[in-house]
Amino acid sequence: KYQVQISEARKMSILEYNGAAIIAMGGKDCVGIACDTRLGAQAQTVSCDFRKVFKMNDRTFVGLAGLATDVLTMNNLLKFRQNLYELREERQLTPKVFSNLLSNLLYEKRFGPYFIEPVVAGLDENNKPFLSGMDLIGAPVYTDDFVVSGTATANMYGMCETLYKKDMEPEELFETLSQALLASVDRDALSGWGAVVHIVTKDGVISRELKGRRD
Amino acid sequence: MARRYDSSTTTFSPEGRLHQVEYAIEAINNAGTCVGILAKDGVVMASEKKVTSSLLAPAKSSEKTYKLCQHAACNVAGLTADANILIDQARLRAGRYAYQYCEAIPVEQLVEHVCNYKQAYTQYGGLRPFGVAFLFAGYDTHYGFQLYQSDPSGNYSGWKATVIGANNQAGKSFLKNEYGAKKEDEDEKMKGEEEEKSAEEAPEASMPDVQEALRLAVKVLNKTMDATASSPDKMELFCMTLDDDGECSHKILSADEAQKVIDEIEAETAPSGDS
Numbered sequence: 392k393y394q395v396q397i398s399e400a401r402k403m404s405i406l407e408y409n410g411a412a413i414i415a416m417g418g419k420d421c422v423g424i425a426c427d428t429r430l431g432a433q434a435q436t437v438s439c440d441f442r443k444v445f446k447m448n449d450r451t452f453v454g455l456a457g458l459a460t461d462v463l464t465m466n467n468l469l470k471f472r473q474n475l476y477e478l479r480e481e482r483q484l485t486p487k488v489f490s491n492l493l494s495n496l497l498y499e500k501r502f503g504p505y506f507i508e509p510v511v512a513g514l515d516e517n518n519k520p521f522l523s524g525m526d527l528i529g530a531p532v533y534t535d536d537f538v539v540s541g542t543a544t545a546n547m548y549g550m551c552e553t554l555y556k557k558d559m560e561p562e563e564l565f566e567t568l569s570q571a572l573l574a575s576v577d578r579d580a581l582s583g584w585g586a587v588v589h590i591v592t593k594d595g596v597i598s599r600e601l602k603g604r605r606d
Numbered sequence: 607m608a609r610r611y612d613s614s615t616t617t618f619s620p621e622g623r624l625h626q627v628e629y630a631i632e633a634i635n636n637a638g639t640c641v642g643i644l645a646k647d648g649v650v651m652a653s654e655k656k657v658t659s660s661l662l663a664p665a666k667s668s669e670k671t672y673k674l675c676q677h678a679a680c681n682v683a684g685l686t687a688d689a690n691i692l693i694d695q696a697r698l699r700a701g702r703y704a705y706q707y708c709e710a711i712p713v714e715q716l717v718e719h720v721c722n723y724k725q726a727y728t729q730y731g732g733l734r735p736f737g738v739a740f741l742f743a744g745y746d747t748h749y750g751f752q753l754y755q756s757d758p759s760g761n762y763s764g765w766k767a768t769v770i771g772a773n774n775q776a777g778k779s780f781l782k783n784e785y786g787a788k789k790e791d792e793d794e795k796m797k798g799e800e801e802e803k804s805a806e807e808a809p810e811a812s813m814p815d816v817q818e819a820l821r822l823a824v825k826v827l828n829k830t831m832d833a834t835a836s837s838p839d840k841m842e843l844f845c846m847t848l849d850d851d852g853e854c855s856h857k858i859l860s861a862d863e864a865q866k867v868i869d870e871i872e873a874e875t876a877p878s879g880d881s
Contacts, residue, residue: 467705467708468705470704470705471701471702471704471705474675474701474704475697475698475701478673478674478675478697479694479697481666481667
C-alpha cells in the first residue's frame with residue numbers, strides 16, 4: 392500500500408493526501424458528473440476552488456480524484472493525447488476510446504503509477520450515456536448506473552445506491568447527483584467546500600456550482 | 607563530373623555542394639505549386655491540386671494543407687510520404703511544448719524544430735534527405751502572423767509572400783511586382799513621393815488584407831499552373847485568421863467560396879482597356 396508520512400502527521404494513503412469526491416451518473420440520454428472543490432494538505436484546507444472534473448470535448452468528461460499534482464499532470468497529458476488524436480484522425484474522441492486511452496496511459500506506469508482514480512462520463516455516438524471508472528493502474532469498470540471515486544467512496548456508494556433510479560431526465564439527474572454528492576462529502580473531512588455539477592445532453596452541457604457546508 | 611560525390615548525403619563535392627540535397631530540392635520542382643501570402647489580418651496559402659484520378663477516394667480532408675496545432679498549419683510540396691513523417695514530428699513537438707510550458711509554441715521554434723530534424727538527414731546516418739518543402743503559416747502573440755518556407759536542406763526563412771513547387775520562379779517574380787502594389791487610381795494622385803518614402807519605413811502600409819491576399823494567391827496560381835481556366839477543383843485555398851475570441855481559425859475555402867474569388871479576379875481583368 393502506498394503510504395506517506397509528512398512531518399508529525401500519522402501515516403495515510405497517498406491517495407488521501409489532497410482529498411476529493413467525484414460521482415458520475417447515467418440518465419435518459421444524458422449523463423452527469425460532479426466533483427467537490429476542496430484542495431487540502433491533509434487536515435489543512437488550501438483551496439476551495441480546485442476542480443477535478445475536466446471537459447475533454449462536448450461529449451466527454453473526465454473526473455480525476457487523488458493526488459492533486461497527478462490530477463493536473465494527467466489532465467495536461469490527456470489534453471496532449473486528445474489533441475494528437477484529433478489532428479491525426481480528423482475526428483473527435485468518443486468516451487469509450489478516451490477511457491481506453493486513459494487506461495493504457497495508467498498501465499504504462501504500472502510499477503510507478505499516477506496516484507489518481509479516474510472516472511469517465513460522456514455520450515456515445517448514439518447519445519447514450521457512457522460511464523467508466525478505473526483504479527490507479529487502469530483497470531476499468533463499465534456500468535450504466537453510477538461510478539464514484541475519491542476519499543468518501545463509502546458514503547457516495549451508499550447515497551447513490553439509495554437515490555439512483557433508471558432513466559432520469561436531466562433535471563432530475565441533477566437533483567439526484569447533487570444530493571448524493573453533498574450528503575456524502577458532509578461526512579468526510581477531506582472533501583467538500585463547494586461542488587460543481589455538469590449535466591451532459593446531446594444539446595449541450597449545463598454546469599452548476601453548489602454551495603454546501605464549508606467545513 | 608561530380609558523379610562520385612553524388613551518392614552520399616554526408617559528403618561534400620569539391621565545389622562545396624551537397625548534391626543529394628540539391629537533387630532533393632529538384633524533386634520538389636515537379637510537385638504541385640504552393641503560394642503563401644502574409645496579410646495584415648491573417649495568412650493565406652493556395653495550392654495546386656494534382657488530381658491523379660477520379661477513382662481516388664481521399665481519406666483526409668486535404669492532401670496539401672495540414673493543421674499542426676491550434677495556431678499553425680502547413681502546405682506541402684513534394685513527396686507526401688516524406689511529408690507525413692515531418693508533419694507528425696511537428697505535431698508532436700507543438701504538443702510537447704504545450705505540455706511542458708502550458709503555452710503555445712512560438713511559430714519560428716516549431717519551424718526550426720522541423721528543419722533541424724530535416725538537417726540531420728543531410729549530415730548523419732547515410733539516409734537520404736526528405737523530398738519535401740513546406741510553407742508554414744502561424745500566429746503567436748510575439749510576432750503576430752508569420753509565413754515561413756523550408757526546404758530539404760533544413761534551411762528556413764520568413765517571407766511576406768513566396769512560392770514553392772512547380773514554376774516557383776515565375777510565381778516569385780510575379781509576386782515581386784504585385785505584392786503590396788497600390789491600386790493605380792486614387793493613391794498615385796494623393797500620395798506622390800511620400801509613398802516611396804513610406805514604403806521603406808512602413809512596409810506594413812502596403813500589406814494586403816486576407817481578401818486581397820486570396821485574390822493575389824489565385825492570380826499567382828493562374829500564372830504557374832498549366833491550365834488556362836482556373837476552377838475550384840484544381841486549387842485549394844486556405845486562410846488562417848483570428849476569430850472574435852482571439853483564437854486562430856483555420857479555413858479551407860469551400861468550392862463556392864473559391865469560385866467567388868476566381869470570379870472576382872475575372873471581373874477585375876475583364877475591363878482592362880477602360881481606365
